[in-house]
Amino acid sequence: MANKLKVGIVGAHRGSSYFQPFSTIAETEVTAVCDINEGTLQNVGERFNVPQQFTDYTEMLNAVDLVVLATPENLHVPQSIEALEAGKHVISEVTAAVKLEECYDLVRAVRKSSAKYTMAENTCYSKHNVLIRNMVETGMFGDVYFGEGEYVHNVKSLHHDESGNPTWRYYWQVGINRCNYATHSLGPVLHWFSERVVSVCCLGTGVRTDPEHAMEDTVMMLCKTENGGLIKIRIDMLSNRPANSYFSLQGTKGCYESSRGLGAAPKLWLSEFGISEQWRPLSQFEDLLPERWKNPPAEAQNIGDLGEYFKVRDFVDSILNDTTPPIDVYAAMDFTVPGLVSEKSIANGGTPVEVPNFREIE
Numbered sequence: 001m002a003n004k005l006k007v008g009i010v011g012a013h014r015g016s017s018y019f020q021p022f023s024t025i026a027e028t029e030v031t032a033v034c035d036i037n038e039g040t041l042q043n044v045g046e047r048f049n050v051p052q053q054f055t056d057y058t059e060m061l062n063a064v065d066l067v068v069l070a071t072p073e074n075l076h077v078p079q080s081i082e083a084l085e086a087g088k089h090v091i092s093e094v095t096a097a098v099k100l101e102e103c104y105d106l107v108r109a110v111r112k113s114s115a116k117y118t119m120a121e122n123t124c125y126s127k128h129n130v131l132i133r134n135m136v137e138t139g140m141f142g143d144v145y146f147g148e149g150e151y152v153h154n155v156k157s158l159h160h161d162e163s164g165n166p167t168w169r170y171y172w173q174v175g176i177n178r179c180n181y182a183t184h185s186l187g188p189v190l191h192w193f194s195e196r197v198v199s200v201c202c203l204g205t206g207v208r209t210d211p212e213h214a215m216e217d218t219v220m221m222l223c224k225t226e227n228g229g230l231i232k233i234r235i236d237m238l239s240n241r242p243a244n245s246y247f248s249l250q251g252t253k254g255c256y257e258s259s260r261g262l263g264a265a266p267k268l269w270l271s272e273f274g275i276s277e278q279w280r281p282l283s284q285f286e287d288l289l290p291e292r293w294k295n296p297p298a299e300a301q302n303i304g305d306l307g308e309y310f311k312v313r314d315f316v317d318s319i320l321n322d323t324t325p326p327i328d329v330y331a332a333m334d335f336t337v338p339g340l341v342s343e344k345s346i347a348n349g350g351t352p353v354e355v356p357n358f359r360e361i362e
């Protein structure tokens, strides 16, 4: 296809996961990769046969139409703004921002730009979360009023590099006491609620296993939603234990609990089963997946992870059709900002803190 969108991937580690989805989409072509680490750059450039390689982000911007920012979290806002000002579309990895103040700059830059922005929250595209969202939208759970998201993932090995120097995760994931990196957990639950979080209360367990970090081992954030519902988020990137990612949902007509591992099936109960009936496995409801999940488009027939493909496809479609991206900058703020303002709550013993609505800022 002539005039393909030229894609540049920045940050070659997580960024590598984008080569497959972009290569299956006829309207796009990854023409550039950028990383300040020359060894990483060369490895990935050769592995994926990328025509242009850059160590300088600004130089790369001139050569592409769309950038994927898979760089350290603290670079997402400055690199997004630079791209948007240059009229380049942005896919930002999670989280969208690390400071509340920079969120205002990001939203204003998106509003001013001719280009589009999305935050790539992949858990919103995982099969089970998509299925639950579809079932919520058909009314099967009734009014939803309680949800949970947990991200428990001991990533201590990533807090220092091979030479023992602190990495970006040391500062931005565990170096601040708040509900950091909460978008994976909050994003899908907010999709089920179709609401915004208006205030948060946050408490922690105390600093336990790794005293050099400011973040308490488990941090729990309670989110009050616009319509009075409640979402409980647990983040733990420090405790000694196996990883787990968990979700649950409660509505007036049913409830859902994802797997907690060891082969346990994700399960749900709906009032239409009758009160005497117990859980049924979620797998019995896969017919209720969106049509494109059941019959993926021809270009996605051999794709490894359909969710990663749809995440990229949806954003490309929003560019081609000039529509609002599914996770636009306001959704990105809805997912990101509760965790940022939780810092104030945890510092004040868990008192409620308001979450600004970025749709309403000047």
Ligand SMILES: NC(=O)c1ccc[n+]([C@@H]2O[C@H](COP(=O)([O-])OP(=O)(O)OC[C@H]3O[C@@H](n4cnc5c(N)ncnc54)[C@H](O)[C@@H]3O)[C@@H](O)[C@H]2O)c1
Binding pocket: 010, 011, 012, 013, 014, 015, 034, 035, 036, 037, 040, 055, 057, 069, 070, 071, 072, 073, 075, 093, 094, 095, 120, 122, 167
């Ligand atoms: N969605 C997910 O499931 C998921 C999974 C892992 C990581 N991530 C996100 O992806 C991002 C990267 O994470 P990672 O694990 O790959 O981190 P990483 O530290 O392993 O890799 C970051 C890369 O960015 C490069 N880099 C740093 N500064 C740069 C700059 N100014 N210009 C160009 N390149 C630069 C580094 O050299 C490194 O290769 C983070 O935002 C993280 O939150 C998301």
